[in-house]
Amino acid sequence: MSAQRSNVKEDVWIHTSCGGCYAQCGIRVRRVDGVVVDIEGNPETPAGSGRICAKGTAQLMTLYDRHRVNYPVKRTNPEKGVGVDPKWERITWDEAIDTIVSKFKNMKDPRGTYFQATTVQTSEIRFAVPAFMKAWGFKNYWVSGGGLWCGNGAHFMNGIMHAAWSIIPDWTHNNYTIYFGCSKGHGAGHAALQSAQWVADARARGMKAVVFDPFLSTQASKAHEWVPIRVGTDGAVALAMLNVILNEIGKWDAHYLKLKTNAPYLIKPDQYYMRDPETNKPLIWDPEDGKAKPFDHPSIKDYAIEGTYEVNGTPCHPSFQLLKEHVKGNYPLDKVEKISSVPATTIRRIAHEFVEHAQIGSTIAINGKELPLRPAAAIFFRGSQGHVNSGWNCLEIDLLNQVIGASDVPGGAMGHGPPVSHGHPDTGKPETIPYPCPDGLMVVKGWVYDHKPYPLREPKPPTRLDLQDMFPCSVYNAFTICTPEWEQYLKDFKIDYRPEIMINFGSNSVMTMANAEDVTENFLKKFDFVFSFNIFHNEFTEAVADVVLPDCCFLERYTPCVTFPSTFCHPTGMDHWVWQIRQPVVQPLYERRDFNEIMLEIAKRLGIHDKYYKAINDLIPVRYGGEMSPEYKLDPSGDYSWQDIVDRVLKDRLGPDKGLEALKKTGLEKWATKVEEMYWRWFVPVRVPIYFEYFLDSGKKARELCASFGREDIQDWSFYTPLAEWFPCPSHEEKNPEFDLWAFSWRPSFHTQSSTQNNPWLDEVSVNDPFVYLIQINADTGKKKGLSDGDVVYVENPIGRKIKGPVKLVEGMHPEQLGIAGCHGHWARGTPISKGKGQFFDDLIITDAKHTDSLTQGSDACVKVKVYKANGR
Amino acid sequence: MELKAQSKWRWLIAAYLFLAGLGGGAYVTGVVADFLGGEWVQISKIGVFLGFPCVAVGCLFLIADLGTPKNFWRAGMRPNTSWVARGTIIITTFMIVGVIHIGFWIWPFHALEDAVGARQVIGVLGTIFAVLTMIYTGILLGANRPIAFWSTAMVPLLFFVSALSTGIMAVMLIASARGGALTGQVEALARMDILLIIMEMFVLVFYLQATHRVPESRASAKLVLTGSVAPLFWVGVVILGLIVPIILELIGTFGMHGEGGAAISILASVSGLFGGLCLREVVLSGGILAPLRAGRFEFALPMV
Amino acid sequence: MPRYGFVIDLKRCYGCYSCQVACKAANHTPQGIDWARCVPAETGKFPSSLRQMLPLVCQQCANPTCMEVCPTGATTQDENGIVHVDKNLCMGCKACMMACPYGARQSVEDWKTYFPDAEGGLDPYEAYAKEKWEEKNGYGMATKCDYCMDRVKEGRQPACVDTCPAKARYFGDLDDPESEISILIKREHGFQLNPEFGTDPSCYYLPPR
Numbered sequence A: 001m002s003a004q005r006s007n008v009k010e011d012v013w014i015h016t017s018c019g020g021c022y023a024q025c026g027i028r029v030r031r032v033d034g035v036v037v038d039i040e041g042n043p044e045t046p047a048g049s050g051r052i053c054a055k056g057t058a059q060l061m062t063l064y065d066r067h068r069v070n071y072p073v074k075r076t077n078p079e080k081g082v083g084v085d086p087k088w089e090r091i092t093w094d095e096a097i098d099t100i101v102s103k104f105k106n107m108k109d110p111r112g113t114y115f116q117a118t119t120v121q122t123s124e125i126r127f128a129v130p131a132f133m134k135a136w137g138f139k140n141y142w143v144s145g146g147g148l149w150c151g152n153g154a155h156f157m158n159g160i161m162h163a164a165w166s167i168i169p170d171w172t173h174n175n176y177t178i179y180f181g182c183s184k185g186h187g188a189g190h191a192a193l194q195s196a197q198w199v200a201d202a203r204a205r206g207m208k209a210v211v212f213d214p215f216l217s218t219q220a221s222k223a224h225e226w227v228p229i230r231v232g233t234d235g236a237v238a239l240a241m242l243n244v245i246l247n248e249i250g251k252w253d254a255h256y257l258k259l260k261t262n263a264p265y266l267i268k269p270d271q272y273y274m275r276d277p278e279t280n281k282p283l284i285w286d287p288e289d290g291k292a293k294p295f296d297h298p299s300i301k302d303y304a305i306e307g308t309y310e311v312n313g314t315p316c317h318p319s320f321q322l323l324k325e326h327v328k329g330n331y332p333l334d335k336v337e338k339i340s341s342v343p344a345t346t347i348r349r350i351a352h353e354f355v356e357h358a359q360i361g362s363t364i365a366i367n368g369k370e371l372p373l374r375p376a377a378a379i380f381f382r383g384s385q386g387h388v389n390s391g392w393n394c395l396e397i398d399l400l401n402q403v404i405g406a407s408d409v410p411g412g413a414m415g416h417g418p419p420v421s422h423g424h425p426d427t428g429k430p431e432t433i434p435y436p437c438p439d440g441l442m443v444v445k446g447w448v449y450d451h452k453p454y455p456l457r458e459p460k461p462p463t464r465l466d467l468q469d470m471f472p473c474s475v476y477n478a479f480t481i482c483t484p485e486w487e488q489y490l491k492d493f494k495i496d497y498r499p500e501i502m503i504n505f506g507s508n509s510v511m512t513m514a515n516a517e518d519v520t521e522n523f524l525k526k527f528d529f530v531f532s533f534n535i536f537h538n539e540f541t542e543a544v545a546d547v548v549l550p551d552c553c554f555l556e557r558y559t560p561c562v563t564f565p566s567t568f569c570h571p572t573g574m575d576h577w578v579w580q581i582r583q584p585v586v587q588p589l590y591e592r593r594d595f596n597e598i599m600l601e602i603a604k605r606l607g608i609h610d611k612y613y614k615a616i617n618d619l620i621p622v623r624y625g626g627e628m629s630p631e632y633k634l635d636p637s638g639d640y641s642w643q644d645i646v647d648r649v650l651k652d653r654l655g656p657d658k659g660l661e662a663l664k665k666t667g668l669e670k671w672a673t674k675v676e677e678m679y680w681r682w683f684v685p686v687r688v689p690i691y692f693e694y695f696l697d698s699g700k701k702a703r704e705l706c707a708s709f710g711r712e713d714i715q716d717w718s719f720y721t722p723l724a725e726w727f728p729c730p731s732h733e734e735k736n737p738e739f740d741l742w743a744f745s746w747r748p749s750f751h752t753q754s755s756t757q758n759n760p761w762l763d764e765v766s767v768n769d770p771f772v773y774l775i776q777i778n779a780d781t782g783k784k785k786g787l788s789d790g791d792v793v794y795v796e797n798p799i800g801r802k803i804k805g806p807v808k809l810v811e812g813m814h815p816e817q818l819g820i821a822g823c824h825g826h827w828a829r830g831t832p833i834s835k836g837k838g839q840f841f842d843d844l845i846i847t848d849a850k851h852t853d854s855l856t857q858g859s860d861a862c863v864k865v866k867v868y869k870a871n872g873r
Numbered sequence B: 001m002e003l004k005a006q007s008k009w010r011w012l013i014a015a016y017l018f019l020a021g022l023g024g025g026a027y028v029t030g031v032v033a034d035f036l037g038g039e040w041v042q043i044s045k046i047g048v049f050l051g052f053p054c055v056a057v058g059c060l061f062l063i064a065d066l067g068t069p070k071n072f073w074r075a076g077m078r079p080n081t082s083w084v085a086r087g088t089i090i091i092t093t094f095m096i097v098g099v100i101h102i103g104f105w106i107w108p109f110h111a112l113e114d115a116v117g118a119r120q121v122i123g124v125l126g127t128i129f130a131v132l133t134m135i136y137t138g139i140l141l142g143a144n145r146p147i148a149f150w151s152t153a154m155v156p157l158l159f160f161v162s163a164l165s166t167g168i169m170a171v172m173l174i175a176s177a178r179g180g181a182l183t184g185q186v187e188a189l190a191r192m193d194i195l196l197i198i199m200e201m202f203v204l205v206f207y208l209q210a211t212h213r214v215p216e217s218r219a220s221a222k223l224v225l226t227g228s229v230a231p232l233f234w235v236g237v238v239i240l241g242l243i244v245p246i247i248l249e250l251i252g253t254f255g256m257h258g259e260g261g262a263a264i265s266i267l268a269s270v271s272g273l274f275g276g277l278c279l280r281e282v283v284l285s286g287g288i289l290a291p292l293r294a295g296r297f298e299f300a301l302p303m304v
Numbered sequence C: 001m002p003r004y005g006f007v008i009d010l011k012r013c014y015g016c017y018s019c020q021v022a023c024k025a026a027n028h029t030p031q032g033i034d035w036a037r038c039v040p041a042e043t044g045k046f047p048s049s050l051r052q053m054l055p056l057v058c059q060q061c062a063n064p065t066c067m068e069v070c071p072t073g074a075t076t077q078d079e080n081g082i083v084h085v086d087k088n089l090c091m092g093c094k095a096c097m098m099a100c101p102y103g104a105r106q107s108v109e110d111w112k113t114y115f116p117d118a119e120g121g122l123d124p125y126e127a128y129a130k131e132k133w134e135e136k137n138g139y140g141m142a143t144k145c146d147y148c149m150d151r152v153k154e155g156r157q158p159a160c161v162d163t164c165p166a167k168a169r170y171f172g173d174l175d176d177p178e179s180e181i182s183i184l185i186k187r188e189h190g191f192q193l194n195p196e197f198g199t200d201p202s203c204y205y206l207p208p209r
């Protein structure tokens, strides 16, 4: 082909990693005479195996998007707010950095700095963000999505149960998967492209999928059964299924429960563990010897998980017994049918199918190792977790995997990305093997947040602006900062500094945190100075940024670790480990410069580069498993460029001959996975809780702490209970019959949150798709309301906020619900292609203490609405 | 599933189909009049004189619609490839005969003015190609198998009747517009046209009914009768194209004569001609491609 | 001589449009041209409603209606069954676009930039794409998928096949009974779209459920 162009001087393929979403697939990019002309998957990597999605290919248009930010600019219009024209004025890089540095130097208190970063560029935020925070001395940050949709509940819970960010079925062996509000293998993240191949193979093999979803989503359309469900009620359904399994079917994986969970731990009437007075270890009941023993005592012959036992005169129950009784008493099927709208018969049938497919007791040999085979899994994510019951919903769904022993064994629910790594054969890094706490419960080795999911954080008088440190398990709190009460909270909790400077890396928080007006007025406008690294002038920069710096996009920059930590993007399965890097496929166009480089430069100008280097030395062991070798550690008195750092990280993790120059050739390093890594559960001596005893103390401490500030009212403390409960969202308690529909949001596979709608290729797809830019309503419901296709309606929430758009009447929608795709409906001047297309769902969300999970502080993303025709179309 | 109509062939092609039909119809009217002789000579000349220019102008519309007009000449180079090619030959032949017919009939050649026999031979030859032209415009659409609304024998029939009717009306229009009183010939033409319009009505009803068998033609009929094309159909085709002319022609032939009659005849013709153009556009814009089927699903092709 | 064919497994396809966009990139097609078009549909009443994507390509019919109606001879079929349009012969009459039952043919009048609101000329990619498009195709004329013959000649798979995340697309030789596609068609009840048009497509589909 290229040969036809006689004057072609260069025609090369460059191996790097996609950054179109957090799946980070391996790609190869074709450059002809300095122009990028094609993007394809890199067949050499397990992260996609050569296949990429529409968004990935279309990134070609983002690289060259003529609306990109190409020069530093400053705001000349002093007014800030949603929809305001900032009246950008071009400035030089020198002026931009001088301004930023002098703003930092003149701060009243460095703690008043706040970092906001985007989830989309997930591998870019692992260095500059934490390093600068440590070096400059502040703790405030938010990674968008966190706390609202994908953060607090799911990652917290998966961390406790699977040492991982998420869970995914082992599709190579799975025969039955229950989806609770997630699209895994059908679009959304989590090694999206490898998962898509595996799930398609599994389906071809006969794997059955049951999808609980308010609408006929992509995954539901491919499943063998779609179960329409009322939003936010997944946990209740899971508990009812648990009830059927434990009390009707009476089948469970006793071996697993006894050895790998706290099911046998004896519980006193006060809900706490019965502990050994000597060792303080939780006790179990050995029915053979007829006495209580510390849970890990070598003399244990068997564990009782049912019954009542008297220990030192106190009647105790194994926690499993309590769980069994709890679901029987509190989650009968008829009650859950009323909550969820899922017929009791359906719940019962699926519970039966699930247990049947689990093949409890069966085993399989993989690479000569005999392992349990449990080809059934229940998985979840954003859909089921974006509710008041966020944390519990996730835990409840995973309990289904726990009782059948389908946890990190062939066929079951696997921690994703693979949480257990023995490291590269040459270096032993990254090494991430979980270990037990004194109570025997699992503690993760590496984690991307600064606090591990377990043991829970000790509640402390808050130091962060969102009061996060006061709560035992939250990562981000949107409910404090997005409300008009924020200042009151700061006063009540005696925070002695105020917001001053916000550093924004991409995150379009005006559109992705909560209602735009709330975020802007109550939160973002409280900062004196906001600067943003961005590739577009998006809703965020236009609303509040004072200076915008033209960042490189992922095709123009270096990143040392793309597939590690393996959280989002590393496929989970017996393929290979892959360490991908990112490298520029063209030199940054115009005056674009890389975020990581600039943050380093700012640190140097502020004279904190020594601390910055030290912070990097400190964070690498935590995030990338294993101490740094002395020769690659950054010398605090040295002077490094970003590329030097990239090179050192690579050599340290992969070996001296695997530096940047070496990896640029292939874009990746691969090594074989071991059975002990992928199917690690029985190789690692840890247990996980099915009874959350430690919530009791944590809750009590947090409550007392809040009470000491006179704000015991801040949360509903009943969430801190050891036995899984389902708590309703305010939408479930809405009394006004006018608000008769639940609104929810879902992701199309060809858009990434709010960042891809300006991509003309993806826009072209969307305009012609009958669902993404329209409001989907069940056809009968719509007709009853006198609506027909294309009618423009208002969708209004109970506090009078509304969005507008054309409806599409569909059969694939629960009659009581209304679905809006993604995060569309843009208004930024900087992205004219996306402007006004689709709807902006988040404007309907209500963010306050009532709409927040009291356990994990995740925000509720469902809302009751009324729908009516907009006059005059 | 919402089936969408094609959008590539619209007014330019409608104008082409209309003018080709009209040209053919007028020519045939002229030749028949020539055979009648006597008082009919004026009518005959008008008819024959209209044939070539109308078709030629129609062809210009066709060329204007082409994506790469510079390759227009290739259309007739491979006659047995397709109906477009065959049609090109037919129309070209008709135009050649038409030009000869006109050319040799007028000053300075006059050759056919008196050579009645030769003129009539040419006339018969021309008539054959005129009829083919009128029918071909319908067959052309019928070759598009996936568009059920077009691929029916009703379309050539409909276009043929309409072509004759519009041809006659064009002749009536010129004859009446030359001033003076309404002649008996024009009245005779009007009576002929009344018959044709009645026929056209029957064909139209039959056409719209006969196409109700497959989903795409049901959708076409719906689009035409009640959908977005309905205004053009009811006002353009039915009222202006059929009802107005037939009423006016009835008034003209049975009630009014003289100059008033001429005015009515003009009105009827203009209205009817416009209706004829609308008819082509209605048929075109009702063209819906068959949905594709797989299992229980029907997929509506995006607009072509 | 192989007769090139396609198999698209509707069971595997989850409607992600990756093929459509990959085709766009691989063939540098302008705005409005999508040779690998995806068409979604819904059927049935709630709650037993179903959704499915139908990904299209040119079916490279053995009896192509597009060729039947082409007056200029611009449309031809090669010995591998691939139907081509000669950009120098086509007059853009659109007859083939009406006659193709699979919506496989499209034309554009001009290169419209994807960034109409931006200042300045075409970006480097669009400039390259435009040049490439004009080299192989053009404006006003009929254009269509040719099963990525350039790639196939280089020993590669068509772009849309290479990228499909669900591995729902297969390319191969229909005349070879041992080829992957022949086996799939036989084993999984492959069918052709709308056989009533008598076109005998070289693209087979495997049933959606």
Ligand SMILES: Nc1nc2c(c(=O)[nH]1)N[C@H]1C(S)=C(S)[C@@H](COP(=O)(O)OP(=O)(O)OC[C@H]3O[C@@H](n4cnc5c(=O)[nH]c(N)nc54)[C@H](O)[C@@H]3O)O[C@H]1N2
Pocket: A117, A118, A119, A120, A121, A143, A144, A145, A146, A148, A149, A150, A382, A505, A506, A507, A508, A509, A511, A512, A513, A533, A534, A535, A536, A537, A538, A551, A552, A553, A554, A595, A745, A746, A747, A752, A753, A754, A755, A756, A821, A822, A823, A824, A840, A841, A842
């Ligand atoms: N309605 C609705 N809202 C949602 C969700 C939903 O499903 N529906 N999902 C939520 C979830 S889970 C998440 S994680 C959040 C995500 O929220 P965000 O992290 O805010 O992600 P985006 O909306 O994609 O916005 C990212 C912005 O980053 C910029 N950007 C992209 N690439 C780069 C780059 O390389 N460098 C720089 N400097 N900037 C870049 C783009 O300008 C883009 O506007 O959204 C949440 N909001």
Ligand SMILES: Nc1nc2c(c(=O)[nH]1)N[C@H]1C(S)=C(S)[C@@H](COP(=O)(O)OP(=O)(O)OC[C@H]3O[C@@H](n4cnc5c(=O)[nH]c(N)nc54)[C@H](O)[C@@H]3O)O[C@H]1N2
Pocket: A021, A022, A023, A119, A145, A149, A150, A179, A180, A181, A182, A183, A184, A187, A188, A189, A190, A212, A213, A214, A215, A217, A218, A229, A230, A231, A232, A233, A234, A380, A381, A382, A383, A384, A744, A745, A746, A747, A748, A749, A750, A751, A752, A753
């Ligand atoms: N293509 C694409 N991939 C992405 C992203 C993207 O924007 N685009 N973003 C990445 C990010 S940041 C994240 S967090 C992940 C999210 O990945 P997913 O969790 O898969 O995200 P969604 O598609 O938003 O939600 C999944 C499903 O939940 C359903 N749902 C909504 N509410 C409820 C409910 O209450 N109960 C149940 N049962 N279902 C419900 C929705 O209809 C939807 O079908 O995807 C990642 N990957």
Ligand code: SF4
Pocket: A018, A019, A020, A021, A022, A023, A024, A025, A048, A051, A052, A053, A054, A055, A056, A057, A192, A193
């Ligand atoms: S799934 Fe995400 S990372 Fe992978 S190709 Fe698509 S956009 Fe890129």
Ligand code: SF4
Pocket: C008, C012, C013, C014, C015, C016, C017, C018, C019, C020, C038, C053, C055, C163, C164, C165, C166, C167, C168, C169
């Ligand atoms: S790329 Fe594959 S899965 Fe996606 S729409 Fe095309 S055929 Fe279907």
Ligand code: SF4
Pocket: C057, C058, C059, C060, C061, C064, C065, C066, C067, C083, C099, C100, C101, C102, C103, C104, C105, C144, C199
């Ligand atoms: S699919 Fe259409 S364009 Fe392709 S060969 Fe068949 S008839 Fe011709």
Ligand code: SF4
Pocket: C066, C069, C070, C071, C072, C073, C074, C075, C085, C089, C090, C091, C092, C093, C094, C095, C096, C097, C141, C142
């Ligand atoms: S548009 Fe071109 S290829 Fe199609 S029928 Fe006309 S001349 Fe032939």
Ligand code: SF4
Pocket: C022, C023, C024, C026, C027, C035, C036, C056, C057, C058, C144, C145, C146, C147, C148, C158, C159, C160, C161
């Ligand atoms: S085979 Fe090639 S040209 Fe045809 S649809 Fe696929 S990518 Fe496009």
Ligand SMILES: [Mo]
Pocket: A119, A144, A145, A146, A149, A150, A151
């Ligand atoms: Mo997310």
